Amino acid sequence: MTKISRADAAEVLTLPGGGAFHLLADASHTDGALGANRLVLGVGAAGAKTHYHAKSTEVFYVLDGVAEFVLGDEHTQVSRGDLVVVPPGLPHAFGAAPGHPTDLLVLLTPGVERFDYFRQLARGEAVLDADAYDVHFVSS
Template sequence: MSLLVPKSGESGQPGQSGESVIVRDAEAEVVGRAPTTVKLLADSSATGGALSTQRVTLTGGADGAKPHWHGKSAEMFFLLDGAAEILSGDQVVTAGPGDLVVVPPGLPHAFAAAPGADADLLIVLTPGVERFEYFRHLQRIALGEVGPESLLEVQELYDNHFTKSVAWDARNR
């Protein structure tokens, strides 16, 4: 749950000057379950369009996202703990704790925990895109409530366009 804290004497939209967005760990919505969980932290509507952010935890070498690209947003991956493989264009980078990878709009990217490892990532899209419903949609797919092909119908809505990657497919898995 997001709390908006206006500066004394000010009001307005979330994320505007003078306001903070505060998300308490215990109140953040979690979608999915091990080996892949996503903690929804702040969506675009909570930040005045500035950013969308979530924390993704992958266990035992789990995949995070298949190759895709965003037309409007850059995506930042900050590895909090563990080891992750991150596709950035045609390069696969192995990231460790404290490593940062920023992928510009239009560049294909993907991520997964390194083989046999766990990964804990903070992911930020800027400018923000409403992403929480996208992750809820992924959960509905995992539960069998809708088919995976339904993602193709919402690519434009979530600015999440799937693509192929020879570099990603060639990883030693």
């Protein structure tokens, strides 16, 4: 299956601090192979609290800027051109590094229908069924 997602056709969800989700491909668009979005975060903005995915690997490619990741017990910064691969079950959190914005291409494979999850987040709503999106938050 060939799928082309045009940048000008992507649904863009505005986030606080000048950020945005660009929804590129949900699992239903790729026969379940993957989900893809672009996540732009303003200077020092939080991306996601500590969570894990039970079924999927999450891949982050830094298009621009500097991001900060917590991967299990490891804290690290990554910058333009770096790739982070998070295997299923690994607790992780991320955001723009202090003093920096970041622009990330995020892939989840195999794909999970998550566009509605991102829409709920962008509206500031509590996500009631995170398990359906394979997002399992870890208590701190």
